[in-house]
Amino acid sequence: MMKLFVQRRSVGRFAAASAMLALAAAFVQPVRAADEAPDKLIQRLSTDVLNTIKSDKSIKSGEIDKIMVLVDTKIMPNVNFERMTASAVGPSWRQATPDQQKRLEDEFKKLLVRTYAGALDQVSDQTVTVRPFRGSPDDKEVLVRTEVHGNGDPVQLDYRLEKAPGQAGGWKIYNLNVLGVWLVDTYRTQFSQQINSKGIDGLIAALEERNKRNGKS
Numbered sequence: 001m002m003k004l005f006v007q008r009r010s011v012g013r014f015a016a017a018s019a020m021l022a023l024a025a026a027f028v029q030p031v032r033a034a035d036e037a038p039d040k041l042i043q044r045l046s047t048d049v050l051n052t053i054k055s056d057k058s059i060k061s062g063e064i065d066k067i068m069v070l071v072d073t074k075i076m077p078n079v080n081f082e083r084m085t086a087s088a089v090g091p092s093w094r095q096a097t098p099d100q101q102k103r104l105e106d107e108f109k110k111l112l113v114r115t116y117a118g119a120l121d122q123v124s125d126q127t128v129t130v131r132p133f134r135g136s137p138d139d140k141e142v143l144v145r146t147e148v149h150g151n152g153d154p155v156q157l158d159y160r161l162e163k164a165p166g167q168a169g170g171w172k173i174y175n176l177n178v179l180g181v182w183l184v185d186t187y188r189t190q191f192s193q194q195i196n197s198k199g200i201d202g203l204i205a206a207l208e209e210r211n212k213r214n215g216k217s
Contacts, residue, residue: 038159042159050126078172081109085108089195089200090109091164100201104200107208111211114215126151129148130145130156143159161174
């Protein structure tokens with residue numbers, strides 16, 4: 001069976017920092033204001049996630065149940081996870097039933113959390129710098145580039161965000177780039193192989209199996 005996880009190249013240098021930030025800046029307070037600039041949002045989230053990981057021993061040790069609770073309560077308000085999952089699945093998303101779409105979202109989220117949880121104990125003195133932002137007030141989608149600093153060369157970590165509709169919508173993350181690899185694009189290639197072979201239900205089954213194996217490791 002294909003490997004349902006992102007190849008992280010040399011992310012090992014800052015595996016914990018880049019990994020958890022690649023989970024869309026987890027463990028932070030929901031967006032404070034709808035008019036918060038996207039680069040300011042990412043700076044705040046990045047700082048908060050590193051501080052939280054450093055201060056919570058159970059998170060650093062990769063305690064899945066606690067991580068999952070925090071993902072549900074803190075990550076999701078800042079991420080358009082439906083769009084992220086739909087983009088990863090590709091055109092077949094539109095043919096999936098509402099139940100299949102929900103199961104895909106649930107298993108994709110578990111996959112991301114379990115893939116990266118084991119790296120948390122490597123967080124130490126990392127910091128994040130947001131590179132100069134080139135967006136305009138009228139933009140509906142933007143790119144925010146950051147660098148994770150620690151021992152060694154900086155790790156590139158970029159975010160694509162969209163402006164959510166409504167006055168309280170704020171900015172939502174829908175894709176991430178770790179060391180030049182876009183998360184959604186990588187999974188789309190992997191998922192399409194499974195869908196072409198065994199359909200949507202086959203992809204769901206493969207994700208479930210992968211998550212069960214990760215849960216036993």
